[in-house]
Amino acid sequence: MTPDTARIHDEIVRRNPAEPEFHQAVAEVLGSLEPVLARHAHLRELRLLERLCEPERQVMFRVVWTDDHGVPRLNRGYRVGFSSALGPYKGGLRFHPSVTLGTVKFLAFEQIFKNALTGLGLGAGKGGADFDPAGRSDGEVMRFCQAYMTELYRHIGPHTDIPAGDIGVGTRELGYLFGQYKRITNRFDAGTLTGKAHTIGGSHVRTEATGYGVTYFLEAMLATRGDTLDGKTAVLSGSGNVATHAAAKLHDLGATVLACSDSTGTLHDPSGLRLDVLHEIKTARRKLDAYPELVPHARFLPGTTPWDIPCDIAVPAATQNELDESDAIALTKNGLRALAEGANMPCTPAAIDVFRDAGIAFAPGKAANAGGVATSALEMRQNASRERWDFPTTDQHLATIMREIHDTCLTTADEHDRPGDYTAGANIAGFLTVADAMTTLGIA
Ligand SMILES: NC(=O)c1ccc[n+]([C@@H]2O[C@H](COP(=O)([O-])OP(=O)(O)OC[C@H]3O[C@@H](n4cnc5c(N)ncnc54)[C@H](O)[C@@H]3O)[C@@H](O)[C@H]2O)c1
Secondary structure (H helix, E strand, O other), X not given: XXXXXXXXXXXXXXXXXXXXXXXXXXXXXXXXXXXXXXXXXXXXXXXXXXXXXXXXXXXXXXXXXXXXOOOEEEEEEEEEEEEOOOOOEEEEEEEOOOOOHHHHHHHHHHHHHHHHHHOOOOOEEEEEEOOOOOOOOHHHHHHHHHHHHHHHHHHOEOOOEEEEOEOOEOHHHHHHHHHHHHHHHOOOOHHHOOOOOHHHOOOOOHHHHHHHHHHHHHHHHHHHOOOOOOOOXXXXXXXXXXXXXXXXXXXXXXXXXXXXXXXXXXXXXXXXXOHHHHHHHHHOOOOHHHXXXXXXXXXXXXXXXXXXXXXXXXEOOOOOOOEOHHHHHHHHHOOOOEEEOOOOOOEOHHHHHHHHHOOOEEEOHHHHOOHHHHHHHHHHHHHHHOOOOOHHHHHHHHXXXXXXXXXXXXXXXXXXXXXXXXXXXXXXXXXXHHHHHHHHHOOO
16 A cells, blocks of 8 residues: 555544454555556545445434244344445345444445446445344244334335345345335335345346356456466355356366365365255254255365365455465465455455465456346336347346456556466445546535
């Protein structure tokens, strides 16, 4: 960072204490904007950076619901609208016990650049709650979602703020959330929430979109090096929405997926994960350690991560800061060629330095996992026009968008003397788009 951007960062740390993930996300962006600020001095005069790093709005609220024994339970809900310069706030909801205001702010901040890169007119937001859906009955999840929406509904709408899913929030939760929204507002405003089930206005491919999109991005990265996914080995972390759909598309494109994980350990199948078995286990809401009961040559390794398994391709798709410097060194030594972040900010800054120094193709989450929000925009488009696109048409749109994001990152990095640096390309391209809109909208 330059002394100027370091001063801005210090001030953000002072004004937002105890939010290390937010500080980390801001530092990464500020660190790559140096070539832009040198060229566009007027952006500093307009205090664009300071304005961009302050959320437009932050809502925190009490969520009270009753468990299956009639006992009242208490959680804290959040929704942060970070930037509406390009369109209504857009970003998912995370239900996980680790969620704090700082988590939501870092995710919403990342979303600014991601959403700008899609070129689909989306502002940025994120939300969630410290609710843990693990081990909760269907009825408990439904009552929690209804209680959460009973407050959230007044802050959202198809032209204001459009939530979607994230960790712990999938089609089931979005159905309960939308049901309550519809009940309270007396309106079937399908475009208020995306990632819905198909029967209530959801788009084909939205469920698969983030994982498929990461894989399309990897395909484009390898193509610039005259390579393909065919015959490659891959490891992923997580075994949720992003990980399982990335695994499926990697498999379709000829790669062998050797491992995935959850918060308790890693599942390693040296002959390639059986995706049908994985699907069966996940559908039954069982843990990954059930897999070796059905595929005896596979092993579940409690308390480990997948990063010491030799592979060509890695896709961290679980959570933030899950892959550190020592993991990056292990992957690099074992022959890694490319890594695309499926999760948001899964690699620590020191890990990213290792990949950069080793010349490994590295795609940041704000570019590589943008397929989810891009397909959400396609869902909004279908909801507004009351059209229904079929699966192949929607998938084709997604593949095109991911290739365009890839090319934008690469071209922008080149133009700013950072050839091959997808992180710099993503941050600079996203920033310039939002800065232009903020300038056009006037000072506010
Ligand atoms: N769902 C989307 O469309 C979308 C879009 C963009 C980015 N993301 C990001 O992708 C990541 C995964 O989201 P998802 O939608 O697949 O969630 P999910 O709830 O479907 O799955 C999360 C997975 O991560 C695992 N996990 C959680 N904490 C872990 C830990 N500490 N160590 C190891 N594994 C852990 C869980 O066991 C689960 O398998 C998140 O960072 C999310 O922000 C999701």
